[in-house]
Amino acid sequence: MKSLTTKLKLLRPVLTSLCSYSSTDQTLLLNEFTRFCYQRDLPKALRVMDTLQSHGLWADSATYSELIKCCMSHRAVHEGNLVRRHLYFNGHQPMLFLANVLINMYVKFNLLTDAHNVFDEMPLRNVVSWTTMISAYSKSKQQQKALELLDALSVFDEMVTGDAIVWNSIIGGFAQNSKSDEALKLFKRMKRGGFTAEQATLTSVLRACTGLTLLELGMQAHVHIVKYDQDLILNNALVDMYCKCGSLDDARRVFNGMKERDVITWSTMISGLAQNGYSQEALKLFESMKASGTKPNYITIVGVLFACSHAGLLEDGWYYFRSMKKLYGIDPVREHYGCMIDLLGKAGKLDDAVKLLNEMECEPDAVTWRTLLGACRVQGNMVLAEYAAKKVIELDPDDAGTYTVLSNIYANSQKWDSVEEIRTQMRDRGVKKEPGCSWIEVNKKIHAFIIGDESHPLIVEVKEKLKQLIDRMIGIGYVPETNFVLQDLEGEQMEDSLRHHSEKLALAFGLMTLPLGKVIRIRKNLRICGDCHVFFKLASKLEKRSVVIRDPIRYHHFEDGKCSCGDYW
């Protein structure tokens, strides 16, 4: 509800213009202008606007607002500029309200510099002016400017720092652009400022926790959102958070407690189960979904096919793939083909995988070829791997890991010229390897371990702990893998750093700091390598600990010497 003062403020310009209606002509002009604005007849409205200006007349703000909306709906930038010039005519300042409308117009045109100019020229701004700018920047490539403006706003209005909408927009913008840590910092600032987060803000916060695999923090957020118990979107985000953090019991609990479920709920849970290695349960859930009357969409089918590929369910995979069009009217797209190529390839049917790849209705992309490369790794097919790796590099020349894989393949066949060629290519293209990095949450804080980086305060102790662990494992038969050829899909591996792959350091740290019985959860930026996979299986048995590793594609649950992925990843 608008306060009386606000209403009066809004009415003032209308009253002013009414008082100036001295002649019938002018009244007619204004009426005409208003009519054209409402009719969204931009050229006519602009013509009348010019005439108005020559009479020294301004229409009321509601009319101008409509006119600007009209420019926006026509995406008429030029006309928008005309209106702006009209409003500033003869040194006039548009009233606050109209300046805000102008800012919004430029934001919608994605002309942030113009928007910021209007903002800068305003003698007075309100929270709407700030929000419009901050929100625009938080979604743009200039996110830093959103933070700068927020700081400026705090100085300008320390007690209030805007309102919940400002916070919501900036947190949402950062969460949406994978700036999870910044989003969470802002959320803390928001709470310190005494603001209460609404559903959408909390959903963004959950998204940020999901992005960082912050289970503890996500659970804390869960406690705070019980009042939105039956909010569908929030619950969907919760299910996803628990799945992505590898905590399937919690995910199931939320899922089962939901009174309303939509296609996203079902798809999230199906994919979540599949990614975590519970393929049969995922397929069963798909049946329940159909029984519930919810229609699957193409994402649901991606999850279903992923479940099949994960468990090597060749027959089921083919069945779902072949019948998706007929049963659900869904045309297979790249992701579906990708799942099938993965399934066929890892089941040892590389020829069929290649055949399907060639039959694709859409062009295979880098991801498709990388999928085939992954299958070659499992099958140890160097010839096809070389071909697939070349294709990946062709389509994604910045993919550092694949260069390494290709280089390893050449080195293994002693094609040293080719090895040198790859190195030159990488140098020429400025491709740098992303260093392997693993994160682990202890006491709601993230600890990062980066390969070759010694900056963690406990790094000496962690390395010592790891050394002891390796020695004990060698005692029970662990042989460090030294054949890198196809072991390491992302090319993280280097001989001397093998002992200190980031996830091994994170594991050692987890063993040191987390109480017995607590699951050790690690998130990685690169895919786990063959040696680490063996290492983690053995470590889970030796240390009697459950370990979950989330890599960019899927999850590995290590328990009692086994991994949920069944060694196909």
Add this chain to the structure above:
DNA sequence: TTAGGGTTAG
């Protein structure tokens, strides 16, 4: 009849 934000699955 006039202004700002944000939300989930791949």
